[in-house]
Amino acid sequence: MADNKAKSTKPANKTPPKSPSDPAKERAAKRLSYDSNSSHEGAMAGEISALEEAFRKFAIHGDTRATGKEMHGKNWSKLCKDCHVIDGKNVTITDVDIVFSKIKGKSSRTITFEQFKEALQELSKKRFKDKSDEEAVQEIHKLIEGKVPIISGVTKAISSPTVSRLTDTTKFTGSHKERFDPSGKGKGKAGREDLVDSSGYVSGYKHAGTYDHKVQGSK
Numbered sequence: 001m002a003d004n005k006a007k008s009t010k011p012a013n014k015t016p017p018k019s020p021s022d023p024a025k026e027r028a029a030k031r032l033s034y035d036s037n038s039s040h041e042g043a044m045a046g047e048i049s050a051l052e053e054a055f056r057k058f059a060i061h062g063d064t065r066a067t068g069k070e071m072h073g074k075n076w077s078k079l080c081k082d083c084h085v086i087d088g089k090n091v092t093i094t095d096v097d098i099v100f101s102k103i104k105g106k107s108s109r110t111i112t113f114e115q116f117k118e119a120l121q122e123l124s125k126k127r128f129k130d131k132s133d134e135e136a137v138q139e140i141h142k143l144i145e146g147k148v149p150i151i152s153g154v155t156k157a158i159s160s161p162t163v164s165r166l167t168d169t170t171k172f173t174g175s176h177k178e179r180f181d182p183s184g185k186g187k188g189k190a191g192r193e194d195l196v197d198s199s200g201y202v203s204g205y206k207h208a209g210t211y212d213h214k215v216q217g218s219k
Contacts, residue, residue: 050145054079055113061149070110073100075149076119083144085120091127099123120144 048056056068058079063072071079080086080096103119104111111119124136131139169180180186 051117051141052113054083054144054147055116057148058082070112071116072110073097073104076100076111076116078149079144079147080123082150083147085123085127085140085143087127090129091123095123095126 055071058075059068059071060066061075061078063075077093077096077100080091081093085091086093086096099119099122100111103115103122120140121133121137124140125133128136128139169184172180
């Protein structure tokens, strides 16, 4: 009997039962959490310096598979040329290639942003010889900050009397003249084919469609 009483005196579970979860609330909570994380990551991404932003733009130039985290030697040379790090006197293309080979790893073909800054520090000593090491680094950074790759090789339209004469519709004669209206706009099919006029008016009549207006005005 004593054992039965001891067993019956176990503390009851006072934890309230869980209410059924609301799927809409759970989705809203997850979305808020995701938005918070995304905004935090966006803020972190927005904190990159102007120098690193220029590095990324040059790193992905001409390479659709590039991530912007590493830069090839070709793009490094272009950056130094476009940003006037190469001045032809203190710093030449040869100096740029030597520094790149020195900074990158032995088995690597690219440099990271940190190695990029090391390379600039090496070149700054040659580019700005009359300044202290710290000032030289600042000056070479200014040459690059905010810069983007220069797109070269774009074909420009050539303006010449011959081209102008060939494209001036006011000087066209014969059947070619009939293909354009006085403003120079093409007439399309009407300028290439003889379309039958079924309006009932003779060809060249200038007052077509004004009969009804005249009759109504006279009443």
